[in-house]
């Protein structure tokens with residue numbers, strides 16, 4: 001049976017970054033991923049990197065392409081009642097965010113693994129965890145050729161996303177769940193952004209977000225019913241609905257172009273507690289989900305593995321277990337802050353199909369207050385750019 005110190009399930013941002021951080025400290029790790037390399041490198045998801053995420057990627061030497069191709073942003077617009085109200089992130093917090101696609105970070109991390117010879121096995125199947133309450137837990141799986149393999153570890157990191165096998169391996173896990181009565185239709189279009197910054201729009205027809213991935217590629221989102229079928233949205237309908245919701249009295253015209261990718265993502269808030277059991281530690285979407293309105297999902301995954309890597313260095317190199325034992329408590333404080341912020345942004349900006357006029361008046365009042373009060377805007381901005389890791 002093969003051996004490693006840390007068996008990592010999943011090659012998303014959480015698994016790859018954890019592996020890289022551990023190897024940098026001299027700890028062996030093997031990443032096992034169900035999908036192919038091409039698939040994970042093309043998976044279009046998040047695109048807003050918080051300030052602490054950007055700093056960490058630079059610090060560990062995988063930020064060069066992000067700095068060359070990413071788009072630093074100093075603010076974004078809240079658009080409601082047809083007017084733009086700028087949230088000046090840099091002025092309010094002294095920090096910026098970076099628009100750089102999650103799949104680009106995944107590509108950079110895989111390339112960095114390849115360059116250093118750190119192992120990542122793609123297209124594995126039948127992953128099963130055992131011996132989690134012992135000091136040598138095991139992962140059994142089939143490799144890309146279908147050959148049965150097993151990996152004996154000191155620790156297993158469950159970085160396998162919401163639908164992975166790790167979280168269900170924890171007995172008596174307590175789950176907090178909220179599903180929203182709407183979803184996001186996300187579109188990637190080959191057209192230059194119509195505005196230099198993100199625009200978060202509250203409109204009676206539903207929420208819309210104008211974002212971007214590069215000077216040539218625009219990312220756009222529309223609030224749709226939670227059970228919406230993508231076939232209901234031919235390209236023409238997407239562009240006309242975006243135009244209707246993004247309408248403003250100021251200067252703005254929506255640039256249209258060929259749609260490269262479109263998908264519907266349900267909106268949910270979810271937390272599993274605790275995030276550890278014996279020698280299994282969960283990180284990222286395996287432990288928690290946020291609705292994407294606050295741009296927190298990938299950043300939370302990064303924050304988890306930053307805490308976990310330090311805890312595992314202490315545990316495996318210095319035989320000190322305090323940080324490992326408090327891993328879940330440490331992470332959950334930040335997780336619940338992000339859960340609250342993501343819920344707040346979602347509630348403020350979306351149109352609740354079951355809401356009444358009273359609720360709509362409250363939403364508008366919250367938006368006006370956020371746009372006009374420096375204190376309220378600063379609170380939003382400091383959460384948006386990302387609170388310090390520690």
Ligand SMILES: Cc1cc2nc3c(=O)[nH]c(=O)nc-3n(C[C@H](O)[C@H](O)[C@H](O)COP(=O)(O)OP(=O)(O)OC[C@H]3O[C@@H](n4cnc5c(N)ncnc54)[C@H](O)[C@@H]3O)c2cc1C
Nearest residue numbers: 010012013014034045046160161164284285292295297298
């Ligand atoms: C469709 C979608 C759209 C999103 N859009 C946005 C967005 O616009 N903005 C935003 O901020 N956030 C968005 N998110 C959230 C953000 O992308 C996630 O929070 C982020 O990917 C979390 O990283 P992770 O590494 O924890 O999990 P993941 O990126 O999900 O990685 C988990 C990995 O584990 C692998 N895996 C799963 N099961 C197994 C198994 N049994 N064995 C081996 N490997 C396994 C998966 O293939 C995957 O590669 C989106 C999420 C989804 C699902």
